[in-house]
Structure formats: C-alpha cells, structure tokens
Amino acid sequence: MSSTAADSTAAAPTRRPGRRRDAAKDALIVDAARQLMVEHGFDAVTMDDVAERAGVGKATVYRRWASKVHLAVDAMTAAIPTLTVDDVPDTGTLRGDIMMLPGLIHRAREDAATDLLGPARDHPEIADQLHQRLARDRVAVIRGLLERAQVRGEVPAGRDLDMIAAVGPAVIFYAKAFSGEQFTPELLERVVDGVVLPLALGQPA
Amino acid sequence: MSSTAADSTAAAPTRRPGRRRDAAKDALIVDAARQLMVEHGFDAVTMDDVAERAGVGKATVYRRWASKVHLAVDAMTAAIPTLTVDDVPDTGTLRGDIMMLPGLIHRAREDAATDLLGPARDHPEIADQLHQRLARDRVAVIRGLLERAQVRGEVPAGRDLDMIAAVGPAVIFYAKAFSGEQFTPELLERVVDGVVLPLALGQPA
Amino acid sequence: MSSTAADSTAAAPTRRPGRRRDAAKDALIVDAARQLMVEHGFDAVTMDDVAERAGVGKATVYRRWASKVHLAVDAMTAAIPTLTVDDVPDTGTLRGDIMMLPGLIHRAREDAATDLLGPARDHPEIADQLHQRLARDRVAVIRGLLERAQVRGEVPAGRDLDMIAAVGPAVIFYAKAFSGEQFTPELLERVVDGVVLPLALGQPA
Amino acid sequence: MSSTAADSTAAAPTRRPGRRRDAAKDALIVDAARQLMVEHGFDAVTMDDVAERAGVGKATVYRRWASKVHLAVDAMTAAIPTLTVDDVPDTGTLRGDIMMLPGLIHRAREDAATDLLGPARDHPEIADQLHQRLARDRVAVIRGLLERAQVRGEVPAGRDLDMIAAVGPAVIFYAKAFSGEQFTPELLERVVDGVVLPLALGQPA
C-alpha cells in the first residue's frame, strides 16, 4: 500500500518486543491526508491537520512516512485502484472501450496530485512513485486497449502505440493544468475522436 | 492664455503626487527571482533572498507583488519573449516550421514554472496568468503555423486546429512531468512525426 | 520654540533664494504629535500618523526634527507654559502656595512624557532637554516658593532647599510610575503635609 | 518567577501527556534577555538575538511570553533577589540599616528597567508586574527597617511609615531619570540625612 511504510507483511521469524504497529492507522492517516488535500490542496494542509483529523499523533505519521511529500504521494495514489486492461469490459470497438475509462477513474485525486509535481521535483525517487502511479498506470491501460484493438484488426500494425496511448491523458491533463478547463464528456469526445482514433485507426500520413 | 504654457487641465490621467515607482526595480526583482528560482527551485528561495539579490527592500517587493507566488508567476513568465508566428521563419513545410520552435524557446524556465502549478492552485487569478503565458502562447504559435500550412495547402480544411496545436506541447509536458523524460530532439521528432503531422496532414479517419 | 528646529532667528544677512519654511507648520506638527501621543502613547504613534494628522508630508516633519524622539520631546514639553514663581499667587503660607500648583500644571502631558524616558536614554542631549523642561521647571518653582517662605520667616535658614523642592515631585511621580496610583488631591495633601512641610518647617533632626 | 510562563507547580493530579516544558529554558531565556538588555537597552535587543543567545527557537520564547515587553519585564525583575527586611543585618540604628541597602541591590538592572516604563504603559497588567517588583519590594524593605527602628524606639509612633519609606527611592529615581544624576554615596547620604531621617526621627511639624 505504502511505498515508505514499513512492510508489515514481511516474514518476521524473530519479532522484536514492543507493541505492534497498528496497521489500521495507516489507512486512517492516508484517508485523512487524502480528504484534506483533495479539499484544500497540498500547501494548505499541515501535518498537524492530518494527524488531528486521523486522531493520531504526529510522531505516528512520521514513523510511517518520511515527509509530507512522501505521505501525499501515497495519499493521492494509494486509494486509486490499480486499473488494468482486464478491468475494462470489451465493448467491441476501441472507441467504446476508451469511453468506459472515465467512469472507472476517480479524477478529483488526480487534480490534487498536481500539487505534488513541484514539491516532488527535488525528490527523484518520490517523483518516480508519483509518475508510476498516475501516468504509467493510466497509459498502460490505454496501451492495453490499443493492443486489444490491434488483435481485433481495428488498429493496423506498425503504429507507435506508446505514443498514441500517452496522447489522450497528456492532452486532457494539459487542458486542465494550463488552460483551466474542466474535464467534461465533450472534451473527452473531442480528444478521442479528434486525436486518438485518427492516430490509431487512420491512414498513415 | 499662453500659447506655450502646458495646458494642465488637458487630458491629464491625473497622476497622483508622490514619488513614482521605479520601473527599473520591477525588472531587478523579477530577474533576481527568476535566477534564484531557476537555480534552486521555488521552495528553496525566500523573499529575503530575492530582495537582497535585487538590492531592494522587502517592502518594495511586497508593494508590487502580493505574495511569493504572485512574484514567481511573473518571474517565470515575464521574461519569456511572447513568441508569435511572425517570429518563426517560413521554411516552406509545416514540419520544418515546427522544428524551429525549440531553438526559439528557452526551456529551463518552463521547468521551474512547474513548481508553480501547485502553489498557484488556490489563487485562481494567478493560475490564470500562468496558464495564459505558458500554454496559450505556445499553443497559439503552433496554431499559427498550422494556419500558415493550411494557406499553403499542406493542411486540409476542416481540421480541429486548436486540438492539434495543443497535442504537441501536451505530450512533451506530460513526458517531462510524469515520466521524468528529458526533452530531446528525438522526443520532438517522435511527437512531430508520430502525432502532430499525421493529425495535421494525414487522411481523415 | 523648538529645541531642534532650525533657528530661524539666526542672523542671515545673505539669505539664499528658495521658498521659506512655513512657520505655521511647526505648531501643526507639534500639536498633532502631542494629541496623538497623549491619547495613545509614544510607541503607538507613528510618524506617518503625525504627518497625516498635521496635514503635512513626512519630509516636512523630518526637515524640522531629526527623529521621532526629538519631536516627541518638543511635543510633550513645548506647550507646557514655563511656570515660574511669579505665576503662583502669594497666599501667605507655604502650604497655600504649594496647593495652587496642581491647578497651574497640566498633568496629562507628563504622563505621556514618561514614555520618553526609555527612548531618550541613548540620546543624552535629548534626555537633557526632557529633564530640563519637566523636572527642573517644576522643582525650580517649588524652590522659589520655599525661598519666598524663607523670606517670610516660615522656613528656617540652613535647610537643603534643593532637596526639599525635589521631594514632592519625586514622590508623586514615583507613585504614578511604579505604583500606578493616580494623582489625587488626597495624595497631594499626604505628600505636602507628611513630607514637604515637615522638612521645610519642622525642627531640625 | 515568571508572570506569564505556565505555572508548572500547579497541582495536577492528572498530568496530560506530552513533553513537558523544559523549565531550564525559562532561565536560559530570561538570562539571555537580561544580559542583552542590560548591555544594549530594550530597543536594541531583538527577539532573535534573545533566542539565539539562549540557544532556543523563537517559538519557544513566544510560547512562554506573549511579547517582547512581557519577556523584558521578567528579565529585568525575575533575577532581582526579592530583598526582605530579614536580609538586612541589624546595625542598631536606622541610618546604619539604610546604608546597607545599596550594597544589597544591583542597580544596573533598574536602569535598564526604566526603558520598560514606556512600552509597558499600554499593557496595564504588565505595568503592574513591573511596579510590584521594582517599587513595592524596595519600599517594603525600607518600611520594614522603619518598623524595626520603631520597635527599637528610634522612630516615634504615629509616623506615616508608608510615605517615609517611599521618599528615598522616589527621590533617587527622580534624580536619575530626570536630572541625569548618577547614583553616588553622596547622593544617598544627602537623601538619607536630609530627608528620610528627619522625617522618621525628627520632631513633629
């Protein structure tokens, strides 16, 4: 669940003495952080806020996460069910498959995650976590759908599937981050029909 | 009434008395902020640092910018020469035109500007500034190039030029922000040849 | 009038050109400072406050007084009419004479002047002004009354008149400054009858 | 010891958890403040200076004292050993007893405390502390010596001991504050022999 929390599932043949770490607290803390950050943004949330909301001491938080950024990464991503191609029902067409995605993804969290881009810059290993969870997962699923469509014969061989899979999330993120546009079904349709499908299905240039 | 006496009642935009704000200080401060932030990142730079480097009192900074974020937005964007289509020499082909762009854009600043996405969230009017300067300018130029190519006959009528113009910056930004990829000529070629040109020049889906 | 304002009476046979200083502004500024400081205390009043209340630019203030403390000294003391023995009607008895004093002195300003003791410490020449105006004047008057009483035969020769004259003001100031007692006719009577008159009139120890 | 620091001696049968305030820090801070203020004066000392000298964070200072003035009051008075009559050896005569006092009192601090009279004005509860510690203690001791002398038969019954006890400190403070005189043995003698003893021992007026 957490990239930095001690792995409580590790086989510990010789358990050390002392009270065991309450695994339930992990969830409490992550939930508190997620709620607060989704609502107020990364900067406006303090570690004291998180600890208080979680009904937990600050030390307990820091015993599990090394910093606010570490926690935020987990908070923003942990609860996102790792979507895989198999989770997307086969509708028979690439377009149909792609249109299923928004319903499967909770987007509020991705917005909040934007706040992490800056702070995560000087923590490469954290940025990595963030990237993996937000972008790679998302792109990987679309890539899977493209492959499925290729098997089906919809998508010709020889296309740069990695690139095409990335275009959709990229444009939508860009529109949100820089142009302030909200995500809407119309935007999705415009991207899918104007960019993704032409690239995937259209004639070679 | 004298013919030479300045008519003080004339359209005088009623300048208030008092010492005028030294316009040169604006540049001094913005430059200091830009240099420091490009080098160390948003969080590592303090307002005292900026004031000291600019040779200016902190009050002077706060008289012109309401907060660190406000200043940073200007610092990261003000000095970016507003690129217009006319700045891009006409190479005769859309591909050639687009390939000119990286040389015309200074990218270090855009990286630093990423740090601002988070802090700017809770200041919509600031985010607006940021968006306008970073994204809209960039996209507008490409849109101009597309129109130029359309006039030239390269690009068929009826294409969603806005969308196509946005795809390039979007994919490149996404690659940098989420996948940690650096901008390289190869990435540019892959995007241009794999996405932008097919969409702009290719057959309708 | 002012200890630090430029001496306009200085013999200047060759006056330089230029606008003359508006003498009326001196009073305006001093009055503003006095009102504000009596009401709010030294620290709570800013030079901007004074300038604004006086309807004057800050530079005009600083052209006449070197600092806030300098101005405050004048403000607190300038308007105190320099009391002399001759202003005190001869009631025929030392006690009667002394009892006239409170009615002749405006005390609110002395309270406000207390605020100056601290700030004036590191400006000896200012402290000097303050001392002279507040204490010496006051004590000098009482000394005059003692001498008058000595002529009258009330006070025996050989008494330390300087010391006796100082005791009254000292005790009353001490009571106000350190014990927080307000000045009342009762306090005055207690000091006069319990301390000053015994020392002045009583038998030698 | 401290007017505003939490009273750690409060009977707390159920102490709350949490790190206790390090009582040693109180002394560290007060000592730092006292040294700096005695040396440089109230205005020239900053809270950062105090914190640094004390080896303490600024927040720790502000957790215990609400403002610079609050701290200064404690700093200037806390370390003054509360002198009582019992600390004054019985020399057999009132004069002898009184002459012991200067050696028992450290005066540098009282000078520095003068700086507080102004700033403390708009904080009545602070002024109260200051008054109590500086004046009342001092006067109380002298009053004790007077009573001791009364028992001894030196001082006749019916004298206003409160007033007589206050006269000495008052005159000496007045001389210092308003006339700029330094405290000297000569001044003391003049006050004792010219004012205090005549009032205490002399014939009724």
Place this chain on the structure above:
DNA sequence: TCTTAATCGAGACGGTACGTCGTGTCTTTCC
C-alpha cells in the same frame, strides 16, 4: 522676466524587527 533654489504633500524606498506558523525531531506519560 527668467532663473535658481528651497519648501511642500505624497508616497516609494532600504533596512530591520515583529509575531505567526509549518516542518520534522524529541520527550514525556500511558498503555
């Protein structure tokens, strides 16, 4: 009459202290 120089109100300026607050660590008491 024209030039020169000082004053004026307004307010920007450099410097600096204040008091607040956030992070991440450490300490105390209870379990």
Place this chain on the structure above:
DNA sequence: GGAAAGACACGACGTACCGTCTCGATTAAGA
C-alpha cells in the same frame, strides 16, 4: 516499545515602522 500529546530548533512568511529620497508643484529671491 508503540502511541498521543505536545515542546522544541529552525527558518520563512507577510506586516509595520523608521528615516531617506524622489517626484511634480509651488514659492520666494536674485540676475
């Protein structure tokens, strides 16, 4: 020894004030 509570060192933030400087307008004196 883990947990809640909260003190602690460090350091940035944004505000406020002091005393100086600059601006355009005004007002005298001298050429």
